[in-house]
Amino acid sequence: MLTQEERPVLETPGEDPAPERKRPAFHLNRQGRAAHVFLIPWQLGFLLITAIPLFASLYLAFTDYDILNPPEWVGLENFQRMVQDEQFWAAVKVTLVYVLVSVPLQLGFALLLALILDRGLSGLAFYRSAFYLPSLLGTSVAIAILWREIFGDGGLINRGLALIGIDGESWLQNPSTALATLIVLNVWTFGSPMVIFLAGLRQIPDELYEAARVDGAGVIRQFTNVTVPLLTPIIFFNLILQTIGAFQTFTQAHIISGGTGGPANSTLFYTLYVYQQGFVAFDMGYASALAWVLMVAIAAITALHFLVSKYWVFYGDS
Amino acid sequence: MTGLDRRGFLKLALGTTAAGLSAAAVAGCGGSGGGAGSGGSGKTTLRYAWWGNNIRQQNYTKALQQFSAANSEIGIEPEFAEYTAFQERMTTQIAARDVPDIFWIASPQVMTYHKNKLYRKLDDIPTLSWADYSQQDLDTFKLGGELNTLPFGIFVPVIRYNETVAKADGVTFPAEGSGWTWDSLAELLVAYSKDNPGKRKGAAYLPDHDLTFEAWLRQRGEQLWTEDGKVGFTVEGVASWIDWWEKLRKAGATLSLSEQEGMGPDWALVGKKTLVAFGNSNHIIDDAKMFPKERFRLRAMPIDASAVDGHKYLYFPRMAIYQRVDDDKLEAAGKLLNYNVNTAEMLKTVRLTMGAPVNPKVAEASKEFASQDEKEMLAVVEKDRAAQRKPRYEAPPGSSTWRTTMARVCEEIALGRTTVPDGAKKLVEEITAGIKRAE
Numbered sequence: 001m002l003t004q005e006e007r008p009v010l011e012t013p014g015e016d017p018a019p020e021r022k023r024p025a026f027h028l029n030r031q032g033r034a035a036h037v038f039l040i041p042w043q044l045g046f047l048l049i050t051a052i053p054l055f056a057s058l059y060l061a062f063t064d065y066d067i068l069n070p071p072e073w074v075g076l077e078n079f080q081r082m083v084q085d086e087q088f089w090a091a092v093k094v095t096l097v098y099v100l101v102s103v104p105l106q107l108g109f110a111l112l113l114a115l116i117l118d119r120g121l122s123g124l125a126f127y128r129s130a131f132y133l134p135s136l137l138g139t140s141v142a143i144a145i146l147w148r149e150i151f152g153d154g155g156l157i158n159r160g161l162a163l164i165g166i167d168g169e170s171w172l173q174n175p176s177t178a179l180a181t182l183i184v185l186n187v188w189t190f191g192s193p194m195v196i197f198l199a200g201l202r203q204i205p206d207e208l209y210e211a212a213r214v215d216g217a218g219v220i221r222q223f224t225n226v227t228v229p230l231l232t233p234i235i236f237f238n239l240i241l242q243t244i245g246a247f248q249t250f251t252q253a254h255i256i257s258g259g260t261g262g263p264a265n266s267t268l269f270y271t272l273y274v275y276q277q278g279f280v281a282f283d284m285g286y287a288s289a290l291a292w293v294l295m296v297a298i299a300a301i302t303a304l305h306f307l308v309s310k311y312w313v314f315y316g317d318s
Numbered sequence: 319m320t321g322l323d324r325r326g327f328l329k330l331a332l333g334t335t336a337a338g339l340s341a342a343a344v345a346g347c348g349g350s351g352g353g354a355g356s357g358g359s360g361k362t363t364l365r366y367a368w369w370g371n372n373i374r375q376q377n378y379t380k381a382l383q384q385f386s387a388a389n390s391e392i393g394i395e396p397e398f399a400e401y402t403a404f405q406e407r408m409t410t411q412i413a414a415r416d417v418p419d420i421f422w423i424a425s426p427q428v429m430t431y432h433k434n435k436l437y438r439k440l441d442d443i444p445t446l447s448w449a450d451y452s453q454q455d456l457d458t459f460k461l462g463g464e465l466n467t468l469p470f471g472i473f474v475p476v477i478r479y480n481e482t483v484a485k486a487d488g489v490t491f492p493a494e495g496s497g498w499t500w501d502s503l504a505e506l507l508v509a510y511s512k513d514n515p516g517k518r519k520g521a522a523y524l525p526d527h528d529l530t531f532e533a534w535l536r537q538r539g540e541q542l543w544t545e546d547g548k549v550g551f552t553v554e555g556v557a558s559w560i561d562w563w564e565k566l567r568k569a570g571a572t573l574s575l576s577e578q579e580g581m582g583p584d585w586a587l588v589g590k591k592t593l594v595a596f597g598n599s600n601h602i603i604d605d606a607k608m609f610p611k612e613r614f615r616l617r618a619m620p621i622d623a624s625a626v627d628g629h630k631y632l633y634f635p636r637m638a639i640y641q642r643v644d645d646d647k648l649e650a651a652g653k654l655l656n657y658n659v660n661t662a663e664m665l666k667t668v669r670l671t672m673g674a675p676v677n678p679k680v681a682e683a684s685k686e687f688a689s690q691d692e693k694e695m696l697a698v699v700e701k702d703r704a705a706q707r708k709p710r711y712e713a714p715p716g717s718s719t720w721r722t723t724m725a726r727v728c729e730e731i732a733l734g735r736t737t738v739p740d741g742a743k744k745l746v747e748e749i750t751a752g753i754k755r756a757e
Contacts, residue, residue, distance in 0.1 A: 066756065067413045068434040153576045169576035175733060259402070260722060262580060264730050279406050281719045281752070 061289040066282050078289035088290070090265040091273040094179060098269065099246040102186040107238055110190040114197035115227075128198070132191030143185065144255040148172065151181045172256060175266035182267060185252055193238040200234030201227070232313040240305055247298050250275065270294055360391065362650040365418035367397040368637075369404035371604070374671055381667040385657050392650045397421075412436065417640045419651055423467060426718035428636060429547065430756075433715050437466035437638040445652030447660055450679045459634070461712065469634030470659045471673030473598040474702045475529035475619050477503070478605070480593055482612040487514045489593065494618060500534075500562060503594075503620045507571040510593055520571040521596060522578050522588040523732065525563035526725040529633060530596045530619065534559045536708070537625035547714030549749050557742035560731060564738060575732055581725040598633070599695045600673040606691045614691065616698045628708035632699070635672055662687070674699035716756025720749045 028036065061078060063071035082088045117127055137143060150156045151171035158168035171177045204227065212222045228235075250271040253261065261268025261276070274294070278287030368378055375398045382394040397418050399407055405424045411417050412434070423431060431437065440446060446468075448456065459469050479491065489510055492502050507520025525531070532542045538558070541550035566572050575581065578588050585595070585605050595605070599616060606614045621629075637658070639651050657664050659676060662683040670692045675681040681696065688696060713720065727741040736744070 064755075067409050068430065148579065152579055169574070170579055173576045173580050175735075258580070258582070260581070260725065262726065262729055263575065264733050264735055265726070276719070276722075279409070280402075280722065282409055283755070 057288045057291060060285050061292045063285045063288075065285040065288075067284055068282070071285065074285065078286045079293070081286065082289070082293065087265070087268065087273060091261070091268045091270045094261075094266065094268050095247060095249075095270040098179060098183060098186075098249065099243060102183040103239070103242045103246050105183065106187045106190050106242060107193055107235065109187050110193035110238070111197050111231075111235075113190065114194050114201055115223075117194075117198055118201040128195065131194055135189045135191035137189075141255055143252065147181060147185065147256055151177075173263050175264040178257075178263055178266045182249075182252055182256065185256075186246065186249070193242060196238055197231070197234060200231050204230045229314050233315055236305070236309050236313045240302060243301065243305070244298055247271075247294065247301075361393050362391060362647050363393040363395060364420060364647060364650055364654060365395045365397055366654065367399075367404070367408070367418035367421040369399055369401045369422060369424070370671070371400075373604070374668070377668040377671075381664045384667060385654060385664070389650075389653060392653065394654070415642065417642070419640055419643050419647055420637060420654060421640065423636045423638055425633075425635070426713050426720070428461070428467070428712040430715040430718065431638070432461045432466070432712075436641055437461075437464075438641045438643055439464060439466045440468055440639065440655070441465040443639075443648055443652035443655075445649050446655050450660065450677045452678075455676070458632070458709075467636040467638045468655055468659060469636050469676045471600065471635045471670075472676055472699050472703065473529065473600050473633040473635070473673045474631070474699050475533040476597060476599045476602075476698055477617040477619060478595040478597055478602055478614055479617065480589075480609075480612055481615045483516065483518070483593055487516070487518075487593075489514075491617065496623070498617070498620050499622050500620045501622075504562065504566055504571070507566060507594065508569045511569070511571040514593075519573045519577075519592050520566065521573075521592050521594045522583050523563065523567055523572040523575065523581075523728075524583075524596045525560050525728045526581055526721060527596050528721055529598050531556075531559055531724075532631065532710075533619040533629070534562075536629035536631060537619075537621060539626045541708075541711070543711045543713055543717070545709070545711050547711075548753065549717075549746055550711070551746070553739070553742045553746050556745055557738050560728060560742060561738050563728070564731065567732060575729065581729050598673075599698050600671060602691045602695055603669065603671050603689075614694075616694050618698060618701060628706050630702045630705040630707050631710045632703060632707065633710075634676065670695060674703075714753050714756070716753040717749055719752060723748050 065071035153170040161168040540555040
């Protein structure tokens with residue numbers, strides 16, 4: 001596409017160019033106006049559902065607000081309270097461990113499955129749908145029941161262990177293993193990144209593999225020197241999405257711990273703590289401050305990802 | 319091409335959008351429910367909000383329909399939710415000033431709503447009768463000296479045991495009286511857990527149960543909350559309670575957290591693994607239905623010889639009329655409250671899941687249609703109601719999460735992550751801090 005500077009200027013021979021009419025700073029032609037008319041529903045939705053609540057929440061973060069009474073300005077008090085709040089730090093720890101462990105595991109598993117499915121299996125559509133199914137179920141109430149049946153005191157795993165003489169305890173009620181069960185749940189819902197990986201793998205030209213084979217590259221070498229480099233934009237995309245999603249994990253922890261974050265805070269995810277403060281303690285000011293800290297943290301980590309991406313993400317045109 | 323040019327199309331689009339927005343705005347101004355209030359037909363519509371399980375939802379919906387059928391000038395818009403969701407919805411409704419005309423009050427919110435002047439006074443509504451209540455009853459019902467909420471049930475703390483299993487296993491409970499103490503109960507639970515054919519445990523691990531904890535405190539001269547809205551118990555008081563439970567747990571007389579799948583266990587799960595349950599008197603009605611082949615009995619809480627006078631108490635679930643209710647709805651609202659508490663008709667449909675009737679005449683009348691379990695509950699409440707009782711105070715603003723905090727602390731103690739004294743201290747500090755923030 002030509003830029004504004006590159007466009008040829010059409011002039012009528014023999015005539016002086018017409019004096020340029022000064023346009024107002026904000027000028028829209030008819031098409032522009034039409035576009036804006038059509039955008040009104042979206043703009044209204046954005047304003048009412050996103051922008052206004054967002055800025056209202058920013059204001060509330062600096063107030064003491066219990067919903068029943070008008071907000072009272074308290075300055076930075078809510079943020080200072082976080083520093084002393086043991087529950088806050090417990091929630092930060094749980095969430096960071098979850099993000100750092102579950103995201104790489106989930107992406108690795110999704111990539112592995114995508115590579116297997118990319119090998120021209122018959123019935124690919126079935127497998128793709130079947131593997132995607134857990135992603136749809138991952139945040140449903142049925143999962144709480146399923147997980148109890150698997151990881152509970154008398155669950156599938158303990159019954160299996162009992163066969164070899166091991167008397168296991170509930171994995172969900174042990175603070176050392178409860179978070180691990182949620183990480184397993186997240187890894188199990190690998191369908192979404194898997195589908196994206198699969199689409200990315202399909203974009204890699206066969207000629208590159210042929211060339212690699214001619215040069216004597218084996219399967220592993222082809223994977224590390226062809227697949228991975230060409231898949232880095234997709235890996236990056238999935239990494240960003242899954243990292244943000246992991247920071248915002250709520251439903252699974254809420255369902256499986258009954259909203260408590262137990263046992264002993266071991267599944268107290270950050271968003272669960274925000275919910276507890278906002279909708280159980282009705283401390284909306286503090287909950288808003290917590291939510292803004294999370295948003296800033298996610299923005300900073302995403303920015304860091306982008307910053308580092310130039311060292312490991314390879315785009316076709318670079 | 320049709321006759322619609324681009325200008326025409328844009329005008330049409332703009333017009334449609336404007337019309338849609340206007341309609342939405344008008345709808346927004348209309349409040350929820352459409353027909354709420356007195357309509358042109360002269361019918362008054364009341365919004366009635368309550369919580370519970372699906373059985374209670376069905377029963378109350380049916381009872382409210384029966385009320386409407388008998389009072390054709392009054393329509394009811396039911397607003398039901400599960401307990402936690404109910405509280406969340408109430409809070410947002412309060413923020414939007416869109417509160418139901420009549421609503422049940424969750425126990426942690428009683429004084430919070432009172433502080434925020436959500437309740438309309440009830441002693442000037444001609445259709446709501448107070449004639450059956452004694453002056454002592456009315457004084458007990460008041461909040462801050464005002465008769466602005468209506469207790470509609472009575473719970474008392476109880477020990478519930480599985481009589482069928484007890485008989486089969488040869489367990490004899492000490493008779494109520496001087497032999498029915500906390501120590502004798504603990505001994506029984508430990509001995510039973512060590513040797514019974516079904517490998518049951520004495521009880522589930524429930525140190526976070528509020529009513530039984532309050533009974534323990536009051537016997538020791540402490541209370542849950544003070545009249546001026548502070549924590550009414552000491553670190554030593556709560557520590558002694560948790561310690562009693564810890565001794566049971568360590569002796570193998572309670573289920574482990576693993577066996578009961580965490581704090582606040584599901585009765586369907588622990589009912590088949592235990593002999594005794596610590597709970598509210600009204601729970602027998604729904605809980606016993608889960609084990610229809612077994613008979614459950616209720617006992618008053620054990621009492622030590624050192625228990626102070628007046629330790630017995632009654633817990634009232636309450637309902638209220640919204641402060642901003644239209645004056646022309648008051649008469650209908652009074653009728654509906656009357657139907658809730660001053661007649662036995664509604665109870666025949668909704669049963670006694672919300673406790674023994676507060677109205678003494680209704681309580682007496684309900685014995686005629688009460689089931690075996692309901693009679694058991696009525697009897698135990700009647701005894702405590704007749705006993706001498708010191709005043710009891712509701713949870714102050716800022717304490718709404720105290721039970722969650724207590725469950726967390728007890729869990730940490732049971733998991734060996736903190737000691738009983740440290741946990742008790744932490745519990746009192748956290749609850750105190752919450753109340754202070756709300757002041």
